[in-house]
Every structure is written in C-alpha cells, then in structure tokens.
Amino acid sequence: MADKCILSSTPDEITKLGAYCLSNSTPLPASIRDVAATTASETGSKSMMACSLVQCHWLMTTTEMLRPKRVLELGTFTGVSTLAFYEATRDSLAEIITVELDKEYASMAERGFGKYVSGGRVELLRMCCADALRLVKGQFDLIYIDADKGGYAGYLRDILDRRLLSSRGVVLVDNALIFGLVVDDSFTSNVPAGRLESFQESAAQLRKFNEFVASDSRITCSLLPAFDGVMCIRWR
Numbered sequence: 306m307a308d309k310c311i312l313s314s315t316p317d318e319i320t321k322l323g324a325y326c327l328s329n330s331t332p333l334p335a336s337i338r339d340v341a342a343t344t345a346s347e348t349g350s351k352s353m354m355a356c357s358l359v360q361c362h363w364l365m366t367t368t369e370m371l372r373p374k375r376v377l378e379l380g381t382f383t384g385v386s387t388l389a390f391y392e393a394t395r396d397s398l399a400e401i402i403t404v405e406l407d408k409e410y411a412s413m414a415e416r417g418f419g420k421y422v423s424g425g426r427v428e429l430l431r432m433c434c435a436d437a438l439r440l441v442k443g444q445f446d447l448i449y450i451d452a453d454k455g456g457y458a459g460y461l462r463d464i465l466d467r468r469l470l471s472s473r474g475v476v477l478v479d480n481a482l483i484f485g486l487v488v489d490d491s492f493t494s495n496v497p498a499g500r501l502e503s504f505q506e507s508a509a510q511l512r513k514f515n516e517f518v519a520s521d522s523r524i525t526c527s528l529l530p531a532f533d534g535v536m537c538i539r540w541r
C-alpha cells in the first residue's frame with residue numbers, strides 16, 4: 306500500500322491543507338500567534354526558518370504527551386517553537402533552555418519571552434550549540450534539534466555520549482528530509498527559487514545524519530514524512 310505523504314503536495318495544496326488543519330484545531334495561544342506574525346513581518350524571507358503554526362500544534366501536543374521536566378532546544382530563531390514548548394508545559398512548569406548564536410534573532414526571541422514568559426522558565430543561551438552542549442548540566446526529557454544542518458551529527462553524538470537525554474527522553478530532529486532532497490534530486494518542486502544548491506548541500510548533510518542515526522545501536526529511531534521530515538530518537 307502506498308504511503309500517504311504530505312511532501313508530495315504542491316505549494317498551493319500545502320497552503321490549503323495548512324489552513325484547513327488550523328481551522329479544525331483549537332486556536333493556538335496568543336503568544337505563538339503574535340511572535341509568528343512579528344517574525345513574518347520583521348524577518349521577510351528568513352521567516353521560513355520559523356516553525357509553522359501547524360507544526361506548533363504538533364510540537365505542543367507531543368510535548369503535552371511527553372510531560373518533560375526539562376527541554377533543550379538547539380536553534381531558537383525568534384522563539385516560535387520555544388513558546389510552543391513553554392505553552393505546552395504550563396502545568397508541569399518544565400525548565401526550557403534554548404540556544405541561539407545570532408545576536409539579532411536572540412534579541413527578537415527575548416522580546417517575545419519578555420512579553421509572554423513568566424517564572425523564569427525559559428533560559429536563552431546566546432552561544433553556538435557545541436558550546437551550549439558542553440555547558441548544560443543534567444538530563445533532558447525532550448531535545449529539539451533545529452539549528453545548522455552540518456552540526457546535527459556532532460550534536461547528537463555529544464547528547465548520546467554525555468547522556469544528556471534522560472532514559473524516557475526523546476530527541477526530535479527537524480528538517481530530516483529537506484523537501485525530499487535527501488532521497489534524490491528529483492524533489493525540487495517545492496524548493497524556493499534560487500536556493501536549490503544550498504538545500505542540496507543541507508540534504509547531503511541530513512542524508513549522512515539519517516544514516517548515522519539509523520546505524521547507532523544505542524538508539525531506536527523513526528523518520529516521519531511530516532512537515533520537512535522529523536526524526537524521532539529514543540534510547541534502545
């Protein structure tokens with residue numbers, strides 16, 4: 306039986322499906338809608354780096370089910386996904402650490418956190434992910450990797466070698482399929498104009514990363530064709 310996969314939709318169909326999903330879901334918290342709208346108006350084409358509103362729904366639901374005590378996010382951008390983790394842990398009051406290297410994006414994220422986060426539950430580390438992984442202490446129940454694609458393998462190796470993931474924890478990795486380009490170069494129809502070469506480079510990095518994940522005997526993994534591809538990793 307053929308798999309039903311949203312990646313095979315045209316950009317127009319993806320927009321329509323996204324709108325349908327949002328109109329048949331509980332409204333997202335105002336914090337996420339506000340910061341997503343500000344991101345779209347202030348960062349122009351870069352705003353495609355932010356989590357879509359439908360993906361925020363999925364992140365929130367997943368986080369609510371996992372009930373993490375501690376969350377680590379690599380790659381904050383303007384804080385849209387960070388707010389999804391925050392809103393989904395209002396009851397459990399999880400501690401959230403998020404990492405962003407770019408000063409301007411970090412400041413934008415802090416503006417949103419200043420407006421919507423209370424209780425000092427979100428800490429933004431303004432540094433590169435490799436340094437942050439050396440700095441953080443203890444274990445995390447949810448780790449979201451969404452930063453520079455070339456760094457993913459090193460980040461996961463550090464997480465596993467240093468046992469930063471708790472025994473019940475999950476690592477979620479975004480952009481594991483890069484529009485489908487990890488499979489082969491025929492998946493070009495949804496790639497933004499003029500960006501094919503840079504996404505092909507990311508696809509080569511993710512292809513290696515996905516192979517590394519699938520072959521590491523310490524973990525189990527599920528690579529899902531949702532959004533831009535999500536790799537879910539747990540201890541074996």
Ligand SMILES: C[S@@+](CC[C@H](N)C(=O)[O-])C[C@H]1O[C@@H](n2cnc3c(N)ncnc32)[C@H](O)[C@@H]1O
Binds near residue numbers: 354385387405435
């Ligand atoms: C895809 S965006 C993150 C999107 C965010 N998680 C969301 O869903 O709204 C990736 C972010 O990682 C940051 N980044 C890239 N390389 C990094 C590095 N080595 N260390 C820390 N942050 C990095 C970029 O500046 C960018 O803001």
